[in-house]
Amino acid sequence: MVDKVTDAALEPDLEQPFAELGLKPDEYQEIKTILGRRPTSSELAMYSVMWSEHCSYKSSKVHLRQFGDKAPPSDALLVGIGENAGVVDIGQGWAVTFKVESHNHPSYVEPYQGAATGVGGIVRDIIAMGARPLAVMDPLRFGPADAPDTKRVLPGVVAGIGGYGNCLGLPNIGGEIVFDSTYLGNPLVNALCVGAMKHEDVHLASAKGVGNLVVLYGARTGGDGIGGVSVLASETFDADGPAKRPSVQVGDPFMEKLLIECTLDVLGAGLVEGIQDLGGAGISCATSELASNGDGGMHVNLDTVLLRDSTLSPEEILMSESQERMCAVVTPEHIDEFMSICQRWDVEAVVIGEVTEGGRLTVDWHGEQIVDVPPRSVAHDGPVYNRPLARPDWQDALQADVPDRLNRPKGGSALRDTLLQLVASPNLADKSLITDQYDRYVQGNTAMAQPDDSGVVRIDEESGLGVAISTDCNGRFTQLDPYRGAQLALAESYRNVCASGATPLAVTDCLNFGSPEDPAVMWQFSEAVTGLADGCLQLGIPVTGGNVSFYNQTGETAILPTPVVGVLGVMPDVAKRTSMGFTKEGDLIFVLGTTRDELAGSQWALVAHDHLGGMPPELDLETERRLGQILVEGSENAVLSAAHDLSDGGLGQSLVEMALRTNTGADLRLPADADPFVALFSESASRAVVVVDPSQQEAFTNLCGDFPVSLIGVVGDEPELRFDGLFSINLDELREAHTATLPALFG
Amino acid sequence: MTARIGVVTFPGTLDDQDAARAVALGGAEVVRLWHGDHDLKDVDAIILPGGFSYGDYLRCGAISAHAPLMANIVDAANGGMPVLGICNGFQILCESGLLPGALTRNESLHFICRDQVLKIENADTAWTNDFDNGDHIEVPLKNGEGRFIADSKTLEQLEADNQVVFRYVDVNPNGSLNDIAGISNARGNVVGLMPHPEHAVELLTGPTTDGLGLIRSVLASLTARSVA
Numbered sequence: 001m002v003d004k005v006t007d008a009a010l011e012p013d014l015e016q017p018f019a020e021l022g023l024k025p026d027e028y029q030e031i032k033t034i035l036g037r038r039p040t041s042s043e044l045a046m047y048s049v050m051w052s053e054h055c056s057y058k059s060s061k062v063h064l065r066q067f068g069d070k071a072p073p074s075d076a077l078l079v080g081i082g083e084n085a086g087v088v089d090i091g092q093g094w095a096v097t098f099k100v101e102s103h104n105h106p107s108y109v110e111p112y113q114g115a116a117t118g119v120g121g122i123v124r125d126i127i128a129m130g131a132r133p134l135a136v137m138d139p140l141r142f143g144p145a146d147a148p149d150t151k152r153v154l155p156g157v158v159a160g161i162g163g164y165g166n167c168l169g170l171p172n173i174g175g176e177i178v179f180d181s182t183y184l185g186n187p188l189v190n191a192l193c194v195g196a197m198k199h200e201d202v203h204l205a206s207a208k209g210v211g212n213l214v215v216l217y218g219a220r221t222g223g224d225g226i227g228g229v230s231v232l233a234s235e236t237f238d239a240d241g242p243a244k245r246p247s248v249q250v251g252d253p254f255m256e257k258l259l260i261e262c263t264l265d266v267l268g269a270g271l272v273e274g275i276q277d278l279g280g281a282g283i284s285c286a287t288s289e290l291a292s293n294g295d296g297g298m299h300v301n302l303d304t305v306l307l308r309d310s311t312l313s314p315e316e317i318l319m320s321e322s323q324e325r326m327c328a329v330v331t332p333e334h335i336d337e338f339m340s341i342c343q344r345w346d347v348e349a350v351v352i353g354e355v356t357e358g359g360r361l362t363v364d365w366h367g368e369q370i371v372d373v374p375p376r377s378v379a380h381d382g383p384v385y386n387r388p389l390a391r392p393d394w395q396d397a398l399q400a401d402v403p404d405r406l407n408r409p410k411g412g413s414a415l416r417d418t419l420l421q422l423v424a425s426p427n428l429a430d431k432s433l434i435t436d437q438y439d440r441y442v443q444g445n446t447a448m449a450q451p452d453d454s455g456v457v458r459i460d461e462e463s464g465l466g467v468a469i470s471t472d473c474n475g476r477f478t479q480l481d482p483y484r485g486a487q488l489a490l491a492e493s494y495r496n497v498c499a500s501g502a503t504p505l506a507v508t509d510c511l512n513f514g515s516p517e518d519p520a521v522m523w524q525f526s527e528a529v530t531g532l533a534d535g536c537l538q539l540g541i542p543v544t545g546g547n548v549s550f551y552n553q554t555g556e557t558a559i560l561p562t563p564v565v566g567v568l569g570v571m572p573d574v575a576k577r578t579s580m581g582f583t584k585e586g587d588l589i590f591v592l593g594t595t596r597d598e599l600a601g602s603q604w605a606l607v608a609h610d611h612l613g614g615m616p617p618e619l620d621l622e623t624e625r626r627l628g629q630i631l632v633e634g635s636e637n638a639v640l641s642a643a644h645d646l647s648d649g650g651l652g653q654s655l656v657e658m659a660l661r662t663n664t665g666a667d668l669r670l671p672a673d674a675d676p677f678v679a680l681f682s683e684s685a686s687r688a689v690v691v692v693d694p695s696q697q698e699a700f701t702n703l704c705g706d707f708p709v710s711l712i713g714v715v716g717d718e719p720e721l722r723f724d725g726l727f728s729i730n731l732d733e734l735r736e737a738h739t740a741t742l743p744a745l746f747g
Numbered sequence: 748m749t750a751r752i753g754v755v756t757f758p759g760t761l762d763d764q765d766a767a768r769a770v771a772l773g774g775a776e777v778v779r780l781w782h783g784d785h786d787l788k789d790v791d792a793i794i795l796p797g798g799f800s801y802g803d804y805l806r807c808g809a810i811s812a813h814a815p816l817m818a819n820i821v822d823a824a825n826g827g828m829p830v831l832g833i834c835n836g837f838q839i840l841c842e843s844g845l846l847p848g849a850l851t852r853n854e855s856l857h858f859i860c861r862d863q864v865l866k867i868e869n870a871d872t873a874w875t876n877d878f879d880n881g882d883h884i885e886v887p888l889k890n891g892e893g894r895f896i897a898d899s900k901t902l903e904q905l906e907a908d909n910q911v912v913f914r915y916v917d918v919n920p921n922g923s924l925n926d927i928a929g930i931s932n933a934r935g936n937v938v939g940l941m942p943h944p945e946h947a948v949e950l951l952t953g954p955t956t957d958g959l960g961l962i963r964s965v966l967a968s969l970t971a972r973s974v975a
Contacts, residue, residue: 254804257759458951458952
């Protein structure tokens with residue numbers, strides 16, 4: 001028997017399974033207050049998914065407000081935080097939308113489908129803005145590379161990303177792969193998508209105009225992913241391990257490809273008043289958000305929803321997270337044309353309801369009313385928690401444990417061994433075993449992809465206008481100091497975009513943390529968000545959207561705080577992009593920026609001593625901004641032949657990557673006054689290596705002005721890196737060390 | 748008169764935009780063709796682009812081989828019209844019987860995306876006459892099911908009759924028999940290959956511009972046909 005609105009009044013004291021659905025007692029009470037009665041079972045289902053941490057941001061909202069409050073003035077922002085994804089003006093009438101999201105929990109339970117549907121979900125966010133998706137990127141975090149469970153999770157995640165993304169026809173242009181023991185029970189699978197549209201094609205998720213029709217189109221609704229956001233993504237895993245398989249969705253990339261083309265066609269034909277993708281919380285989310293953003297209410301007849309499984313209950317239909325579905329608001333005059341475009345693409349579509357007067361969201365099932373709620377109370381006015389936060393009691397001890405006592409290599413031979421050891425370590429080793437499983441060519445607009453500093457895609461084939469994107473986060477730095485660590489992530493991503501020659505415009509972030517119910521985690525979160533908001537204000541680039549993923553915690557073990565930052569930059573002509581590889585013999589190699597004795601949290605401390613302690617590198621964002629200017633101007637004016645940022649692994653790692661990229665060596669002389677160990681392995685911020693043709697040296701000197709710069713060598717004539725007075729390494733030996741690690745573990 | 752080259756879109760075709768760009772950069776007129784039509788729109792040659800038509804949930808290309816437009820394409824090919832199948836397009840040509848053999852799962856069981864060197868083994872086909880026998884070209888390769896197989900008799904015949912058009916050099920990325928990357932029919936007007944020449948048409952986005960040679964070839968063969 002279905003629980004009707006009239007039943008709720010007749011049986012006010014019926015016991016309801018709110019706790020099993022993830023709601024707390026006071027939240028259940030609040031629902032009763034809003035409705036003036038107990039909810040029906042269908043209403044309870046809707047509130048439980050929409051008020052989940054994943055959908056409502058109830059623990060993070062009070063902190064995330066800073067991204068709006070501290071947003072730098074920007075002419076570029078067309079649509080800000082709160083929509084499916086932010087939209088940025090990149091000039092020439094073009095706009096770009098981009099966003100990064102997490103799919104962490106499902107990817108641990110079922111790596112292939114979890115990662116695959118992560119790609120699918122973020123792509124639908126982008127098409128829901130009216131944009132054609134251009135490219136994807138995947139920032140990934142796994143447990144130790146040699147851990148048995150990493151061998152289960154990593155290949156599945158990589159195959160899922162490839163299997164879904166390759167089949168969609170979207171190039172995968174970058175991302176990250178990082179290993180750390182804290183991610184063993186909580187791998188992070190974040191997915192970023194970027195899309196482009198003309199300014200006039202921006203669409204929003206709102207249901208306006210009484211009498212307009214609500215169309216559900218795409219895949220049929222099935223029993224997969226029920227309660228994914230509430231039960232799976234909003235709680236910590238218990239020590240018994242994964243047992244929540246039915247909460248994971250199953251993806252069909254072929255249907256998603258049809259959905260992309262079909263959606264772009266109906267948008268292009270001007271047939272859509274409002275549009276929303278179906279992801280977490282399914283129909284509950286799409287209908288309540290569309291209605292909440294609209295100017296009236298909405299009535300839905302749930303019997304019309306096309307089902308994969310005819311035995312589904314109305315509660316399950318409302319909560320199902322079946323993939324590859326979209327919801328559009330269409331005027332009655334346009335509905336026939338809308339349906340015929342769907343038919344052309346073999347996409348099933350059905351009118352499930354209409355926009356009504358009166359501001360209520362009502363749902364009928366078998367002729368009875370089962371939902372009657374104010375949509376705003378479901379979609380936007382969920383609970384808000386100001387959770388207790390406390391600086392962890394171990395933070396001082398961690399920061400006091402500086403790496404000064406660690407034994408440092410001395411002399412050429414020991415430095416040589418350390419360099420080989422570092423470039424072969426899983427975090428610094430070549431990742432092509434993984435990235436070669438992704439299509440980076442499709443669409444024919446990829447001007448640069450991994451392993452270069454950022455992915456670059458062309459948007460306008462006439463002018464060459466394009467964008468560059470990089471995602472970064474060093475969780476070790478964030479653990480040492482979440483405020484500065486988050487700013488270092490921002491700085492690194494900013495630097496990567498500049499190194500490619502693009503001017504940074506906007507930021508998206510995926511904030512991956514442990515349990516918000518732990519005051520120490522909440523402190524980390526609050527510090528990181530504040531650091532990021534302050535940093536974005538100082539660099540003048542707004543956060544346009546993103547995602548929070550809490551509960552990345554197994555038992556008492558939380559992950560390293562991991563605020564992944566994605567910076568988007570614009571390039572008027574992508575043909576002027578700058579790559580990282582060494583160019584021709586005799587070109588000059590410079591280090592821009594100041595190298596300090598900063599080894600805390602470094603890859604050297606991890607690889608050589610398994611040590612994490614001290615304070616992360618100092619950061620001056622004004623210096624970072626100035627460095628960025630030099631890199632961008634140097635690229636635009638062709639003063640720089642190559643550029644590469646300095647970050648994980650320091651100068652040694654960057655030089656190896658630049659040499660192996662083009663199989664070209666270099667003759668190097670480290671500054672005489674510098675400790676060679678510090679010069680090679682320090683991870684000081686705001687630095688880059690650049691290569692300059694001798695004919696451009698004067699222009700380069702003028703460009704740098706008083707910015708610190710030191711000449712460290714010339715591009716060589718032999719396939720060898722020669723460090724004068726210290727050591728030499730043949731590139732074959734370096735390549736063997738750099739490329740053998742991942743195939744040995746996962747090949 | 749500019750040659751008209753048709754680029755076919757099936758549900759799940761991904762590289763149609765890229766094939767169209769290659770045709771345009773090669774100097775021909777692009778004509779978009781739709782799988783569900785029975786209309787070749789008076790094209791002079793046809794490209795079946797790469798992708799995952801119908802999701803490749805069945806054997807790759809098996810469903811697309813039965814698309815309405817394929818009946819027209821088979822007739823046109825049998826009449827001598829140049830037809831090029833790239834990746835999924837090659838798989839569709841094999842499934843439709845225009846080319847022998849089959850493409851199966853890569854030996855490594857992984858999808859592979861890399862820049863691949865190929866040797867031109869037959870420069871007499873409609874799509875390779877701009878090259879010389881023995882030329883090396885470098886184009887992207889990206890597939891999960893690109894391992895060419897055929898029974899030994901077919902394989903011997905392909906080799907004997909010069910129907911092997913492209914062969915992998917240095918690395919055989921997917922375990923294809925005899926390092927075969929691409930083949931033609933006996934007449935040489937229908938060619939299929941797994942690597943992607945349409946992704947090697949601009950130095951901005953590809954490793955070389957070697958892929959344009961296939962477009963130049965078909966334009967030359969169309970000119971030769973119209974003169975004859």
